[in-house]
Amino acid sequence: MDLIVRTEHGAVRGSEDGDVMAFKGIPYAAPLDGPRRFQAPASPPRWDGLRDASAYSASVPQAAMTDALPSCWQPGDSTDCLTVNVWTPDRGGHLPVMVWFHGGGFLGGTASADGFDGATLARGGVVVVTVNYRVGYEGFGWVEDAPANRGILDQLAALRWVRDNIISFGGNPDNVTIFGESAGGVSVATLVAGSGRRGLLRRAIAQSPAAMYVDEDEARKIGELITGHLGVPATTGALAEVPAENLHAAQRHAMAEIERNRAAWTNSLPYGVVLDGEVLSELPWVAMRGGAANGIDVIAGFNRDEATGFTVDLPAEARDVEVLASHLHLPPSTVAEYRSAYPGASDAELHTTLLSDQLFRMPAVWTAEATAAAGGRAFLYEFTWETPQRDGALGATHGLDVPFTFGVHDDPLAVEMLGASPTGFDELSAAMRGAWTSFAATGDPGWPAYRLADRRTRIFDNPISLAPDPISGSRQIWEHRFPELG
Numbered sequence: 438m439d440l441i442v443r444t445e446h447g448a449v450r451g452s453e454d455g456d457v458m459a460f461k462g463i464p465y466a467a468p469l470d471g472p473r474r475f476q477a478p479a480s481p482p483r484w485d486g487l488r489d490a491s492a493y494s495a496s497v498p499q500a501a502m503t504d505a506l507p508s509c510w511q512p513g514d515s516t517d518c519l520t521v522n523v524w525t526p527d528r529g530g531h532l533p534v535m536v537w538f539h540g541g542g543f544l545g546g547t548a549s550a551d552g553f554d555g556a557t558l559a560r561g562g563v564v565v566v567t568v569n570y571r572v573g574y575e576g577f578g579w580v581e582d583a584p585a586n587r588g589i590l591d592q593l594a595a596l597r598w599v600r601d602n603i604i605s606f607g608g609n610p611d612n613v614t615i616f617g618e619s620a621g622g623v624s625v626a627t628l629v630a631g632s633g634r635r636g637l638l639r640r641a642i643a644q645s646p647a648a649m650y651v652d653e654d655e656a657r658k659i660g661e662l663i664t665g666h667l668g669v670p671a672t673t674g675a676l677a678e679v680p681a682e683n684l685h686a687a688q689r690h691a692m693a694e695i696e697r698n699r700a701a702w703t704n705s706l707p708y709g710v711v712l713d714g715e716v717l718s719e720l721p722w723v724a725m726r727g728g729a730a731n732g733i734d735v736i737a738g739f740n741r742d743e744a745t746g747f748t749v750d751l752p753a754e755a756r757d758v759e760v761l762a763s764h765l766h767l768p769p770s771t772v773a774e775y776r777s778a779y780p781g782a783s784d785a786e787l788h789t790t791l792l793s794d795q796l797f798r799m800p801a802v803w804t805a806e807a808t809a810a811a812g813g814r815a816f817l818y819e820f821t822w823e824t825p826q827r828d829g830a831l832g833a834t835h836g837l838d839v840p841f842t843f844g845v846h847d848d849p850l851a852v853e854m855l856g857a858s859p860t861g862f863d864e865l866s867a868a869m870r871g872a873w874t875s876f877a878a879t880g881d882p883g884w885p886a887y888r889l890a891d892r893r894t895r896i897f898d899n900p901i902s903l904a905p906d907p908i909s910g911s912r913q914i915w916e917h918r919f920p921e922l923g
Contacts, residue, residue: 442606447484448486450489457524457560458528458606461493461494463522466479467482469498472673474676474677475578476587477590497510498571499544500573521566523603524554524565525607528605531604533612535874536638538621542647543706544708549569552845554845554848558843561874564603564607570624578671585715586710592624613637614640618644625642625643628641629725629733630717631721631724639733641735643801645801646797649709662694735804736805739793739818741819742823745835746834747835748785775791805817806887809887817895818884819895846859865897883895892905894907
């Protein structure tokens with residue numbers, strides 16, 4: 438098996454993973470040294486000789502996602518971290534390419550997580566690429582003398598690397614599908630609706646795309662919460678002098694302020710895609726309704742119980758559905774509409790349903806709906822497999838679909854979400870992976886396209902099924918919000 442590949446910037450040597458070849462830690466952009474931490478990505482320097490590509494690179498700077506999980510980045514880690522990882526079953530092929538953008542709320546995450554190992558997915562006849570992109574302030578914080586959305590600019594740079602190099606790994610540069618979950622789903626929707634992706638992708642899969650978009654004024658104000666706490670101006674030169682660990686620790690100050698006055702802010706997290714007129718001018722589903730997808734096939738979907746992981750441990754007084762509706766600036770009639778649409782549900786359960794809708798379920802529906810309304814090919818799914826963890830209280834919670842997407846259930850995070858021996862995992866994972874790879878190859882995931890006339894939706898569970906408009910109650914409550922969101 439020939440494990441040496443020549444890229445535009447130098448040769449790399451990969452490793453064998455059974456019948457798949459893996460090439461890890463390949464730079465698509467220059468190291469994040471000095472002011473470059475906060476600037477648009479630059480081309481990586483060329484290297485002489487053979488670069489070892491058998492191990493992942495360092496992750497991008499970030500804080501620990503939770504107190505229970507250690508950070509995948511530590512001070513002193515290499516700045517050469519804007520990298521891609523490639524799995525291919527056939528270097529001599531002309532295979533569909535699938536490019537993954539991880540989630541993490543634009544606060545953290547890494548392509549080197551065990552759960553994103555692309556070998557199993559690649560065995561389905563595709564070349565899989567996973568991408569490190571900047572998160573936190575480096576990726577999405579306000580900088581006066583640098584472009585917004587640098588994390589998205591990183592993703593575009595990675596897609597240009599794919600276009601220019603993937604043929605050497607057996608991939609077809611004219612048949613690229615991007616896919617991602619949560620913040621990765623936001624990234625997918627942004628790239629589809631934005632103008633910078635011309636010629637870089639053909640299809641897209643947005644798994645639980647979140648409503649994480651802010652205007653420039655709000656992005657600036659959130660930036661001031663962080664840089665003001667540190668006492669530095671928001672310039673590339675000044676920020677470059679701040680150790681990354683100090684900058685990421687200061688995010689907690691902004692998050693606390695957002696929590697204290699939730700109704701004053703668009704999102705509950707400090708970062709989102711900035712509607713800057715460059716990467717993106719308007720909300721993606723608004724742009725898609727205007728035809729921005731331009732012939733790109735789209736799958737969008739959500740998990741039935743998206744918000745349970747965020748609400749299951751909250752005290753009862755913190756699950757007030759009327760307070761939540763007020764914070765989200767919804768009409769006073771909204772809670773009554775939810776009670777009517779979901780008879781028998783407690784107000785605490787309605788709180789979780791409303792939050793699920795606002796964060797993920799409605800953006801997924803709108804993405805499919807807007808693409809279809811503009812005459813494009815869109816497909817919608819709902820993931821309803823329930824995890825037995827937490828005595829079943831989580832149901833089909835946020836992120837539960839990711840292990841099924843990659844066919845990996847034994848990494849630490851998957852075990853925490855699924856349990857040690859999840860019943861029916863192999864069958865459902867094979868169905869999802871088969872749908873995704875079929876879509877990447879042909880544009881057909883194996884179920885009917887989403888049409889406004891019947892809204893047929895794939896239900897991923899054991900067994901898989903098809904249903905018309907499965908969350909019609911929520912969709913009808915929110916449909917009048919669509920024009921206002923524009």
